[in-house]
């Protein structure tokens with residue numbers, strides 16, 4: 001897997017203070033995409049074991065407490081990312097108790113493949129659907145366009 005950016009401290013992409021990982025690779029080609037540079041699966045930087053270890057350490061940092069982590073992109077559920085995202089999500093569940101996991105995807109929850117469902121079974125919140133420029137609304141919270149849905153998979157709605 002490749003990633004574009006990692007924010008060890010982020011207060012914009014999900015509730016509370018979080019870590020955010022923007023992975024590379026997206027096949028949705030939404031018109032008006034704000035992040036076209038992430039479409040190629042090999043753009044950005046290789047996601048290494050060191051980066052995974054750093055994320056785990058940041059989530060367990062007691063000086064700056066993170067509520068959890070956000071996966072965005074690109075698309076964390078792109079086939080090229082599934083193995084590494086699943087491995088990282090499993091590590092977070094095992095090594096970072098109490099941290100929540102939010103994920104943005106252009107795929108629809110109802111249409112996920114078994115491999116994608118293996119990942120979403122372990123996360124708290126999935127915001128799904130492509131960005132639709134005609135439905136864009138800056139007043140929406142956590143969503144770019146009104147077709148997108150916030151699915152609270154393991155926790156009550158905020």
Ligand code: SF4
Pocket residue numbers: 026027028029030032033034035036038073074075105106129130131
């Ligand atoms: S899903 Fe997101 S990253 Fe992918 S094309 Fe659409 S807006 Fe861009």
